[in-house]
Amino acid sequence: MSKQTHSFQAEVAQLLHLVTHSLYSNPEIFLRELISNASDACDKLRFEALANPSLYGDQPELEVRITFDKAAKTLTVTDTGIGMSEQEAIDHLGTIAKSGTKDFFSKLSGDQKQDAQLIGQFGVGFYSGFIVADRITVESRRAGLPANAGVRWVSKGAGDFEVEQITREQRGTSVILHLRDDALEFADGWKLKELIGKYSDHIAIPIKMEGEKWEEGKEEGQPGAMVKTGEWETINQATALWTRAKKDVTDEQYTGFYEQLAHDWQPPLAWTHNRVEGSTEYTQLLYIPSHAPFDLWDRDRKAGIKLYVKRVFIMDDAEQLVPRYLRFIKGVVDSADLPLNVSRELLQESRDVRAIREGNTRRVLGLLEDLAKAETAAGADAAEAAAVEDKVDIGTGDATPAPEPTELPEGGVTDVVDKNEAPTAADAAAKFAEDAAKAPAKYATFWREFGAVLKEGLGEDHANRERIAKLLRYASTTSDTPTVSLADYKARMKDGQKAIYFITADTLAAAKNSPQLEVFKKKGIEVLLMTDRVDEWSLSYLRDFDGTPLQSVAKGAVDLGDLQDEAEKKAAQEAATHVKPLLDKLKETLKDQVEDVRVTTRLVDSPACLVVKDAGMSMQLARMLKQAGQPVPETKPALEINPEHPLVKKLDGSAHFDDLAHILFDQALLAEGGLPDDPAAYVRRVNALLA
């Protein structure tokens, strides 16, 4: 068949433009990406061959070969993986199939630096080849298709690519990079070996290069040169990283593995690597990224856990292996128990999968607890840290019993064996001290990036609610940054204070300046300020913390209990009787807007505020749901007035009573982030009074 020219999907063209114009700072990552694709292709073949072993044909080896030709200025990555048919080459190398792609590209600003950062999160994969090549040729043949069903794909990385049918003896794919003149350093054996060691050592299949040796010049005066020996050497360790003993894996290797696994250019925040034995046996290597992905809020976003069964890759994005509220976790789970032909449907029903999910959850929460502790103890010496750690229960309080310990195998991964999922105090203390010294701000980073997602766990994971509650951090009237834990808050509570007070609002400024806070400020009582959309919903699942109820200051009657002295209570009662006629009149005037009008002690400087019933939905949440098109039950708030305020005093007997009453209500609505139903009427009334 003759050559056909195809255009790239608009987003690919955009991506290629960025790759060739902005991604020069770290050109070498292209090799990691191409080797990663080659290794994925081998994994896919191994998986498909489970059902159809004839796909291997007469070539059972799965491997990646890297070759280069200095004179021709080419670098080639060849794999014996699944390969691509012509149509697959057109589809896979001409379009991006990721969900949220369109959205993502609409966010790019045109600012090269900023966009380069963003694109790092998106992952450029195959297209990173164009960082170093001005032309890429891909030759491929899908496993199972005849030799004459090969395909050649060629592109200069601009708007289009060419495709033609070829004969290819071997199944699998060769990606041939025609190197730019400024990237010829990559046509060099030493350089390539160094990069493979740096980025791809952990790849489970062999990465081979042809051996080279030094040969002196044949004649006097002729310079010597490196010549190829014809023998292929395996450059990487070629054992899956997670199967190795912890002590044999360096931090750089863990980081490199993460970067490849997550297609993330930034190192992870933390990881946990364990082999769990007992009734369910598996290895887990789980990472917390250091930044949120662009599609964290995409409801259909899959979890980033790759599932292997006895080292055989089974599937990406196995969402059953972590709960939704931990969907930001990346990693690998290798199960010894699941059948190789396990499907997504089977996963849903599997007892083993449930045990793995619970084990993963406990591990991640344990890791977060370590980070949080390291943060509070930053700078503390190791001995002190160990003493604290001894007292803290990690990995206990589980919903499932700990797996039974079993005999450990000889050598190998014994130091990652985790028989009961509870690290020893000494282990934890050492890690704790190390974390504290290394990066005291890790938990703050985690919280900034993923805190709002973790909060979903309060509603989703009943068994771990208490552990999650300890990990929560909020801003408060004592801290603009979200660093206050519920335990910190409790420790600072005033004598006689019976509740943990909080307020939810759209912004920190709105929360901080809310009239509802006035009496709390006056009395020096701390109030947590919550501005995440998920806050109110999630707190409806957390009625109390460590025996102390949580109380919204914008709901129900404010009962400061012992914090209010007798004189204040008496004054409030007297005021209520005194202004009763005024309250009745206001109730009548505002009967369409409010369900009650009453006197309050919660206001100091403001004339009035709006309050909903204790069990009711806050006005902020109601507004949010309305905006999202959700049905919201019509409930009216109560208007609470401050009888000491001059505006309220002026109301009584005023000729403008009606206007003033409406202004009072609308202003209370504005102060808590709402908008008057009829803004023009509000403006008219205020203007009439000002004139």
Ligand SMILES: Nc1ncnc2c1ncn2[C@@H]1O[C@H](COP(=O)(O)OP(=O)(O)OP(=O)(O)O)[C@@H](O)[C@H]1O
């Ligand atoms: N060596 C290869 N063998 C077979 N198919 C390949 C190979 N390289 C790329 N592909 C196909 O091309 C697709 C696109 O590759 P690309 O690297 O751009 O994205 P990806 O690997 O799917 O995603 P990402 O790299 O962002 O995770 C792959 O999903 C795969 O289907």
